[in-house]
Amino acid sequence: MKRFIIGVLAFIGAMSVLFVVGLVGLMVLASASGPTVPSNIVLELDLERPLREHVSGDSLASAFGEDPTTVRDVVDALEKGGRDPRVKSLVARIGNPGSPAQAQELRDAVKAFRATGKKAVAYADTFGEADNTTLAYYVASAFDEVYIQPSGDLNITGISFETPFAREAFAKLGVTPRFHKRAEYKNAINTYTEQGYNAPHREATERYTQSLFGQMVRGIAEERELGEDAVRALIDRAPLLGQDAVDAKLLDGLRYRDEVLGELTKQAGDGAELLYVHKYLERVGRPHATGDTIALVYGVGGVARGKSQGNPLSGEEVMGAENVAAALRKATADSRVKAIIFRVDSPGGSYVASDTVRREVQRAREAGKPVVVTMGTYAASGGYFVAMDADRIVAQPGTLTGSIGVYAGKFVTDSFWEKLGVNFETIAAGKNATMYDSDADFTPEQEVRAEAIMDRIYTDFTQRAAAGRKMPLEKLQSVAKGRAWTGEDALANGLVDALGGYPKALALAKELAKLPADAPVRVEEYPRRKTGSEVLSALLGQTGDNSEDDAASVSVLSPWAPLVAATREVYLLGARLGVFESQRGALYAPMPKGSW
CATH class of the missing domain: 3.90.226.10 (2-enoyl-CoA Hydratase; Chain A, domain 1)
Known part of the structure; x- marks a missing residue:
């Protein structure tokens, strides 16, 4: 009986080995027989x-x-x-x-x-x-x-931009927008504080519109072999x-x-x-897969402190300073990397978070790693802040960029709640503990402090931008003032170095790395992509063992979070416009609502 049992176990063991070998063989065969590329x-x-x-x-x-x-x-x-x-x-x-x-x-x-x-x-x-x-x-x-x-x-x-202005609506609600900004073209808050375009806002928007329109007319005329005047006439028809x-x-x-x-x-x-x-x-795989390594780091979405976040269903991303800075550090420390391409597509956000990322761009250059920024849809305000210390900045002619400025403030909502019969009482320790609460306006002393903060941030932004762009401070200040430009106008004003996209950025990265223009290179994204199982684990709330480099540790927003947020916003009657949120040192320039 003992010999029989040993024989059965041996048979089972042998069959198990054969099964595993067969399974591996089938996997290899399946991999080898994957979809091929047709010959035509x-x-x-x-x-x-x-x-x-x-x-x-x-x-x-x-x-x-x-x-x-x-x-x-x-x-x-x-x-x-x-x-x-x-x-x-x-x-x-x-x-x-x-x-x-x-x-x-x-x-x-x-x-x-x-x-x-x-x-x-x-x-x-x-x-x-x-x-x-x-x-x-x-x-x-x-x-x-x-x-x-x-x-x-x-x-x-043609093209048009529509901007809502709700000062009177807020007044009817009993809500007072109390914001400070630097400088006159910083128009992100005008929706709350104005009832129509003021002169700087109109000037900047009209120029932005005409610049984009001119680019489209020229592009159509060139490719269709028509005159620009003829194209404009056809658009008008x-x-x-x-x-x-x-x-x-x-x-x-x-x-x-x-x-x-x-x-x-x-x-x-x-x-x-x-x-x-x-x-x-x-x-067939991507081009640029062999040769010296060029790192590609993405900075996409609003800039925020902490980790990057992404909604796995909507695709919405937040540029977490912690992750982007870590990715830049990792690329800088990698001896294989000859240069870094930093793709920025962001309307901005937190001043502090933007400075965290900017610092790592600066450190990469100090370590001898050239950094080339390529801008997407926009790289404005905080999105420009993270880019301005790069060796070279590349933008498309239609990229929304610049907006070197800052705003901060809050909505004062005491009259709104009074109309609803809601009374808030606060007990605080510290003279300015409630400075950014919405229950009361700024005191005169708090107003002075708020203005001083704006001055400090704007001074820092403009001085760093002037240094990064190697431009006299007076000249930089003349194109700052919170004004957003197209990439075409940004080039003319010295805020970017070239027009183009990924290919142009790669060519400049090779040049700065002292590689021949036709040298083969490997473009490698930092950090590595997560596996499907890691994505699902994160979605289910499993955070792992924290052994991975912080560059790749991304927070996953629940796909149901927008529904919860929307419900809360409706309940709060107007929070969709940020009525009850204070903004502290925001470097933000949203894309205008366009029709094109």
Whole structure:
């Protein structure tokens, strides 16, 4: 019996070993037999919705195998595809390309793809039934050919910005906005304190609008081989019927999707297949994967103290100073890294948090690691603060940047609560313990302290910006004052060094690292991305053992948090506008609500 039992156990052991070996073999076989790249490809790009700037390491999508497509994904895929003989052409469905800066990054990538001798075609069912689609058409104009279906129109009606002003509404509620700012162009608080555009706010917004509009007109005119005056006249005539747009040489014809795709696959040759750009990138890998290492660090979202945060369902991100600073430190300490590209896409936020990140940019340079900032949709206020000490700053012509200024204050709500029959009583120790409470206005002494804080922050911001930009302080102060600029105007004013996106930043990083322009490099993102299991663990509240570098430790916002927050805001009657929140040293410049 004993011998029998030993034999059974040996058999079980042997079978277990065979099972494990077989399982490993199947996994290797499955890996080796994954999706391949067809020998004849038409790349397909869907721009029906805005692309994400960045997918944080805590993306819930990564837990299920596929992340949302980012701006960099498209740039890399088109660069790779331009050099790949299997890729014959590109077709893109154009809907909502996002912001002006994102539109320009896409246009640059498409034009670089075309420069390799490959064809790019854009189509849409319509460029707007009731919406303004000037920006969408601006992107489409970078393609060789543009089509809409016969029932479509071309609503290129220009661009506009709408700003709400609610001073009188607050007065009716019994709420008094009590804010201080530096300086006159710092207009983030004007929604609360004004009932219309004041002179500086109007001046800055009008210039921003005209700069963007001029960029779009020039881009369309150049690619469609029309005069700028002719393009402006066509925009003033819009909305245009489909055939009118064809006659005006803005469109190449009226075709349905199947006709556009059918013609392109026919031109590509026998057996041509459509393949989405993100699938193509997954299968062939990114360009810039070998050679000396260039670190890529992201700073996306409002700047805040503490750890970065991301909502895994909405994709909303917060640039936590702790994480971004740690990522910069890690890249600086890595002997393999020859230079750092810092991608900033932020309207700003906390002054202290912005300074934490700025300090690590400064330290990287002091350690001999060149830093090149590439700006996305915006890098304004605190978003500019984190960038201003870089060796070089690159922005798209349409990037919202600058806004060198600060504001702080609170909403005084005692009259509001009195109307509701609510009475707050406070017991405090310390003369200024309730300085930022909303129950009472600032005392004269507190007003003096608040103004002194504004002076200190603004002085620090402008002095550091002048030093970082190697600009006389007086000149820097003349383009500061809280004013937001387009990247085009920021270049003219010395606030950025060049116009472009990822490719331009990489070229400058190579130059500063003293690498040949054609040298192969490996662009490596810092910190590493989380695995799917780590994302799910974080979502379920499991924080791990804290053994990982702090650069990669990202806080996951509950996907239900917005619902809870919205419920609380409704209950508080007006907190959606921040009525009961004080703002202390905010370096913030929100993107205007635009129609384009």
